[in-house]
Amino acid sequence: MAQNSHAGRASSWLAVIVIWIGFGVGGAALVPHPKWWLFWIGLGIVAVGGIIAAAVRIFDDVIMDGPRVEPEERHHSELTAARGESGGPEIATDPATTKPHG
Numbered sequence: 587m588a589q590n591s592h593a594g595r596a597s598s599w600l601a602v603i604v605i606w607i608g609f610g611v612g613g614a615a616l617v618p619h620p621k622w623w624l625f626w627i628g629l630g631i632v633a634v635g636g637i638i639a640a641a642v643r644i645f646d647d648v649i650m651d652g653p654r655v656e657p658e659e660r661h662h663s664e665l666t667a668a669r670g671e672s673g674g675p676e677i678a679t680d681p682a683t684t685k686p687h688g
Contacts, residue, residue, distance in 0.1 A: 594647040601639035608632030 594602075612628025615621045 594644075595642070597642040598639070598644045598647050601635050601642055603635075604638055605632050605635035608635055613670055 594660050608628050608631030611631055615624035615628055627652070
């Protein structure tokens, strides 16, 4: 398998498929008229899938990628104009209507 692949191992996918089947059986048991015996069988299949997942150590498939560093894009805003940087819209301040906070 390729390095840094997020696909997982075949044994992990086996556990996931067994769990999916269990949810499918349990869900289908509840649709038209609840058949509780079939629901509990589905729940048992999910439990077996969980045991398989624990046995194959499914959580070891997690790959921790390094943090992504994306450069900040230049843009024009009122904040950049307030700091004295050129290119942004001017901030109009009228001393008669503007009062300091505090």
